[in-house]
Amino acid sequence: MTISEENYIKVIYHLSLVSPKGVNTNAIAGMLDTKASSVTDMLKKLSDKELVSYQKYQGVTLTESGFQSAKMIVRKHRLWEVFLVEKLNFAWDEVHEIAEELEHIKSEALINKLDEFLEFPDFDPHGDPIPNANGEIKKVNKLLLSEAALNTEYKCVGVKDSSSDFLKYLDKQKIALGSKIKVKEKESFDDTLLVEIDSRELTLSNKIANNLYVK
Amino acid sequence: MTISEENYIKVIYHLSLVSPKGVNTNAIAGMLDTKASSVTDMLKKLSDKELVSYQKYQGVTLTESGFQSAKMIVRKHRLWEVFLVEKLNFAWDEVHEIAEELEHIKSEALINKLDEFLEFPDFDPHGDPIPNANGEIKKVNKLLLSEAALNTEYKCVGVKDSSSDFLKYLDKQKIALGSKIKVKEKESFDDTLLVEIDSRELTLSNKIANNLYVK
DNA sequence: ATAAATTTTTAGACAAAACTAAAAATAATA
């Protein structure tokens, strides 16, 4: 697989978690910052290689083989992110772009040795699960902070939006994965939350609450 | 720079250490396992980007900017090799191919953090010097074992040939970088050496002696 | 149900990096 093919497969994987019946050409184009016509061309090629099932105008889904490949790319991406944060001391908002490149390094021995070196982590720095060498993914019952019950203690376990802006905002508010969090009040007008985080009180907008996973 | 351009620049760098007056088209083609015509095409492009000085039929040399770029690629290659051996426990004959891919990862922050993580190594697992962030290379007065004086204690500090075959042969003979080595006798007929390595006696062919650096 | 809007695909073109075959320049040899 070329780097470009891998990027398409990965994007189709992520989109099909949201639209499992079939992923739109335009959605793929949007994610890859390319044109719909380019996507159509690539879908034909991926279909020839039996990585996707594609019938024109009907959207696209991954085949079993495409699904497996996608998970291996995601595995590499997330393991490299762990490496960058845990070993090289990058901040969690700095690692995604670099991992976008590292995820295309071919060696299977490399990724398995890296996994071992990192002591087989289950989650990446953003709380996303890391598929193991067989492609198995540990399922976690997380929910968005916006859906959390009042006066119940949760733990921050992941972010939905992992843009640098959002991650830096969390840093500024000293909200990290692992922080204890409890919703004390919910403003009915705009769903603003009054929360207690590690015994500090904070006000969080609904937008924030919609992008923070808790458990 | 594309990956292909980087590979050309790196090969021209290595070849120009041997032929500083100008590197031949055919030599480049040989190293990159491509055709001379492809090399000519690329030399024009590199010349347009002022990474090389090129006049047709006259061979090619790196410009200052090309030279600096080449050293940064070599820096990345060798730092990754150290990482693979020191941290991921790869054998020294397994790392070159993987480093061939890793050397093209773009981030400068990454390579400098990796350098720090590895505690700023001066040499890679094959004894080759690692340029620092400014492109400076530590010069070492090493010589080939075949040129070593008799009955003088040396230390193995590098290999000239770093093919898997040669490296595995050294492993089998328990010759590693850092081993103490002394030439006891030199057979005048075929230059075979009788050496003492870490207090074991061994017979080494001239071909071996011509590919092992000592100091 | 028809028309309008949107999405998707096709057709044709382009740049990068490779190739083959043939021509041109340079180097080696008689």
Next chain:
DNA sequence: TATTATTTTTAGTTTTGTCTAAAAATTTAT
């Protein structure tokens, strides 16, 4: 020096991945 051999370059293709513009299919709205 003239001839031959080798090296290098040019000319013309190919493949991959992209693009624009236009056509076709599908979806939405009237």
